[in-house]
Amino acid sequence: MQRVKTGIAGMDEVLNGGIPIHRHIALNGGPGACKTSFGFEYIYRGAQAGENGVYISLEETPEDIIENMSATFTGFTDMPDLISSKKLEILKPDRFMFEDIAELLEERIANNDIRRAVIDSSTMVRLAFKDESEYRETMFEFFSLLRNLDITAMMCVEAPNQNLATSKFDIEHFVMDGIFNLYNLGKADQRVKAIEVYKMRGTNHIRDKVPFKLTPNGIKVFVGEKVF
Ligand SMILES: Nc1ncnc2c1ncn2[C@@H]1O[C@H](COP(=O)(O)OP(=O)(O)OP(=O)(O)O)[C@@H](O)[C@H]1O
Ligand SMILES: [Mg+2]
Structure with a gap:
């Protein structure tokens, strides 16, 4: 099976070699998780490895993303x-509907051969809908379309709190092939960041919560280490 290497240190080991190609991931986490x-480094590592990618930011401006990530x-x-050579593109569309995002993806695939995409976040699209069932329907349509595109995508999903295990699973989680849960866990006066591959169709993977840290040279996932 062909796999897409996230390029994030330790993460491809968690995934038994990487994300199965053309599978799509929900990056699920509370505020500041x-x-x-995570999504940005996925696009950045792809760009370094010769796979063009687009970071679609629905909330922050591209300038903000660049400032924060640098x-x-x-x-x-x-x-x-990587940005000036368009291997790494950060775009904020004028309109936030899934049909606009789909159009943008198709256009960048045709004109810039992108292979990776991140959409940050589905919550911003959801806010535009008054009716929940209408949102679900549009989401399904979007994912049927995504399946036919030659990209491997991640979509950030904002969880209302840190308690991801008990939070009700949303439509995003059923339609996506994989769910990566990001935690900011507290114990006594410590906080530990951890990632859990909750589901990943098409591959075996580590099921434990694995601690990670942000370092100046990227995220480090500490495979084999316990959270506490
Ligand atoms: N230089 C740094 N060193 C260590 N941790 C950092 C550094 N810069 C940012 N952080 C941590 O990263 C967190 C924010 O990360 P990020 O913006 O990726 O989270 P997010 O889940 O997208 O947040 P939001 O809910 O605001 O969208 C901060 O809360 C902070 O804890
Ligand atoms: Mg964010």
């Missing part, structure tokens, strides 16, 4: 080059 950092990942010194 590192959804943006402050967090100070070691990503080739970021400006």
Whole structure:
């Protein structure tokens, strides 16, 4: 099976070699759980490896994303080059509906051969719907379309709190092939960030919560280590 290497240190081991190609992931986490950092590094590592990618930001402006990510990942010194050569694109569409995002993806595939995409976040699309069932229907349509595109995508999903295990599963989680849960766990006066591959169709994977850290040179996932 062909796999897409996330390129994030330790993460491909968690996934038994990477994400099965053309499978789509929900990056699920509460506020500040590192959804943006994780999604951004996925696109950045792809760009470095010659797979063009687009980061579709529905909330923050591209300037904000660049500013925040260069402050967090100070070691990503080739970021400006990857951006100016369009290997790494950060775009904020004018309209937030799934049909606009789909159109944008198709256009960038045709004109810039993109292979990776991140959509940050589905919550921003959801806000535009008054009617929940209408949102679900549109989401289904979007994913049927995504299945036919030659990309491997991630979509950030904002969880209302840190308790991901008990939070009700949303439509995003059923239609996506994989769910990565990002945690910001507290114990006594410590906080530990952890990732859990909750589901990943098409591959075996580690099922434990695995601690990770943000470092200037990227996220490090500590495979084999316990959270506490
Ligand atoms: N240089 C750094 N070193 C360590 N941790 C950092 C650094 N910069 C940012 N962080 C951590 O990263 C977190 C934010 O990450 P990120 O923006 O990726 O999260 P998010 O899940 O997208 O958040 P939001 O809910 O706001 O969209 C911050 O809360 C902070 O804890
Ligand atoms: Mg974010």
